[in-house]
Amino acid sequence: MISYCFRVFFVLIPAMGLSQIVDEVLVQPSINVSFHNDSRWSFNTALEQRNVVANEYDNLHVQLSQFASYEIGFYSQIGMGVMYREVFDRDRPEELRTTQQYVRTRNFNSLKIAHRVRWDQRWRGDLLTHRWRYQFSGAIPLNGNVTDASEFYLTSAAEIVFIAENNERPAYDQRVSIGLGKQLNSDYKLQLTTEYRWEDFTAASDRLLFVNLALYYSL
Amino acid sequence: MNKYSLGILMVFAFAKANYLTAQSQQTKTEQEERIEVNAFPAVALDQVQALTTVKKIKLYREFDGDKESFEAKFKSNGRRYSVEFSEDGTLEDVEIEVAKRKIPDPLWEIIEQNLEQIANRWRVERIQQQYLPPVNKKLLEQKIESGNFDALEMVVAFKEKRKIYRKELLIDQQGNIIKERDVKRVAYDFLLF
Numbered sequence: 001m002i003s004y005c006f007r008v009f010f011v012l013i014p015a016m017g018l019s020q021i022v023d024e025v026l027v028q029p030s031i032n033v034s035f036h037n038d039s040r041w042s043f044n045t046a047l048e049q050r051n052v053v054a055n056e057y058d059n060l061h062v063q064l065s066q067f068a069s070y071e072i073g074f075y076s077q078i079g080m081g082v083m084y085r086e087v088f089d090r091d092r093p094e095e096l097r098t099t100q101q102y103v104r105t106r107n108f109n110s111l112k113i114a115h116r117v118r119w120d121q122r123w124r125g126d127l128l129t130h131r132w133r134y135q136f137s138g139a140i141p142l143n144g145n146v147t148d149a150s151e152f153y154l155t156s157a158a159e160i161v162f163i164a165e166n167n168e169r170p171a172y173d174q175r176v177s178i179g180l181g182k183q184l185n186s187d188y189k190l191q192l193t194t195e196y197r198w199e200d201f202t203a204a205s206d207r208l209l210f211v212n213l214a215l216y217y218s219l
Numbered sequence: 220m221n222k223y224s225l226g227i228l229m230v231f232a233f234a235k236a237n238y239l240t241a242q243s244q245q246t247k248t249e250q251e252e253r254i255e256v257n258a259f260p261a262v263a264l265d266q267v268q269a270l271t272t273v274k275k276i277k278l279y280r281e282f283d284g285d286k287e288s289f290e291a292k293f294k295s296n297g298r299r300y301s302v303e304f305s306e307d308g309t310l311e312d313v314e315i316e317v318a319k320r321k322i323p324d325p326l327w328e329i330i331e332q333n334l335e336q337i338a339n340r341w342r343v344e345r346i347q348q349q350y351l352p353p354v355n356k357k358l359l360e361q362k363i364e365s366g367n368f369d370a371l372e373m374v375v376a377f378k379e380k381r382k383i384y385r386k387e388l389l390i391d392q393q394g395n396i397i398k399e400r401d402v403k404r405v406a407y408d409f410l411l412f
Contacts, residue, residue, distance in 0.1 A: 034408045038382050044412050067412060071383050074342050074376045077411075103411050107344075114410040137410045144279060146405060148250040155409060181409065191409055218406040 022196075022209040025053045026060075030212065035219045040071040044081075061087045067099075076104040093125035110145045113138050127165065135159035139181075147183045155179045155191070163200075171200040179212070189216040251281040251290065259289055260308030267291045267302050270313070270360065301347070310356070313363060314347040314372060322346065322371070329394030330371075337386070338377035344385070345374040368392070374402060 030048035044067040050060045063086070069079035078101070085095040101118040113136075120131040137157035141147040161173035179193030195210040256264065259278045267276060271293055279290040281303075288311065289304040299316040319327070334341045348368035352359050371390040376383065389398035 032408060032412070034406055036404065036406070038384070040382055044408055046412065069411070074378060074383060079411075081412075105407065105410065112407055112410065114407065116411060139407065139410055143253050144251040146251075148252070151252075157410070179409075189406075189409070214409065216406070216408060218408070 022207050024206075025209045025211070027051045027053055027057075028210055028212045030214045032214060032216045033219065034216070042069045042071075042077075043067065044069070059088050061085050063095075065097075069103075075106055076102065078102050093127075096123040097121065098123075111138060111140045129163060129165040131161055131163050133159060133161045147181075149183055149185045151183055153181045153183070155181060155193070169203070172202050174198045174201055177210075177212075187218055190214070191216065249281055249283045251279040254278050254280050259291070260304060262308035263289055263291070263304040263310070266304075266310050266356075267293075270302065270363075271295045271300070310352045310359075312352070312369075313350040313359070315350070315363070316345065316347050319343060319346060321348075321366075326392070326394050330373075330390060333390075333394060333396050334375060334377075338379050340378040342376045342378075343373055344376055347372040349389075370397070 028048055028050045030046055032044065032046045034042060034044045036042040044065075046065045046067075047062070048065075049062045052058045052060055063083055065081055065083035067079055067081035069077045071077045079099075080101070081099045083095075083097040083099070085097070087094055098121045099118060101116060103114060103116045105112060105114040107113075116133075116135040116137070118131075118133040118135070120129075120133065122129040122131065135157055136159075137155065139153055139155040142152040142154060144151070147153045156178045157176070159173075159175040161175070163171045163173065175195055175197045177193050177195035179191050181189055181191035183189050191212075191214045193210075193212040193214070195212060197206075197208040197210065199206040199208060256278065258280070264278075273293045273295045276291050276293045279292065281288045281290050287306050289306070289308070291300075291302045291304075293300050301314040301316075303311045303314070305311055322330070348366070349370040349372050350359065350363055350367075351369045353362060370392070373388045373390060374385060375388060376385045385402035385404075386399050387402055388396050391397050
């Protein structure tokens, strides 16, 4: 049986390996609440905060998002959401983001696979940026066929983002992530994810490392 | 601010309050955990090895409501077996995952009609043949070989106008639904948002 500490070590391997070539390390704690009753509708609310870790811990922004999703088939759902980001930089405008998405998920025995296609509109001051994103992700329980209370699961994702804005050269971002989660009880999950981002990788690219700590609560 | 948000997170994360969720008996609330060979009843292990020569056998302890049981899972000849034992190691049943085409057509037609009674749109996600142990346990292998199953256990997704849900159904040899329970919905919000 692999011990708990050892599993956490696995998740942190990419963090250590890439530490040589990242431009910035960012830490993002978040709280995510989802509501799903018997109907086809479900609602997600998330509060997230981003910090950059350089010589000191610097608070970049806090954001609040609200999503509504509707199941359109046995395995797919459409959703739309709105997000407000309060930026702690007087020179940068606050951001309002609207999102539309389509998700398709399937189970292959214990492995869960999800495809997500997303269209984002970022409204920052007078600027409007469009982003088209595709994410492929998966999750697998580390004990048995389903993740029961007090058990761990492993999750991983790859996402490509195409960014378009008026009077700007279009750009591509690539993100990969791997995470370890724990189902605390039937309603709570705690998940630690490390994410590596190549921003604008067709040009001079920025390489960022995110450490995300998320708490999920389903009502 | 940093300390504040992290603090809230930690409070939530470690407030491991044990919620007494009111769950009806009709809901499938199995919980299984992987165990080592020495935690598995020896009598049971012998019976599993009588069924297969496969080396890779996964052993589980399972809690289903108040009931505790043991389960061995393995893949043999391309088929997924699940062998269930009671707490003291008595063989309860053997379940083998099969494709839809393995079900005889006349039986399948009756099953289809019964599923349509529940909702007019549905999709079968998993079918398992269930074999109960015969009085003479030595005949179990023959029973499985001849495909003479006692019941079918199926997980079916149903779609109604206002909701989509899943059920685990137990279907007898005549195609009648003899037991049904709801499959608990699992939240995968971390993949979707």
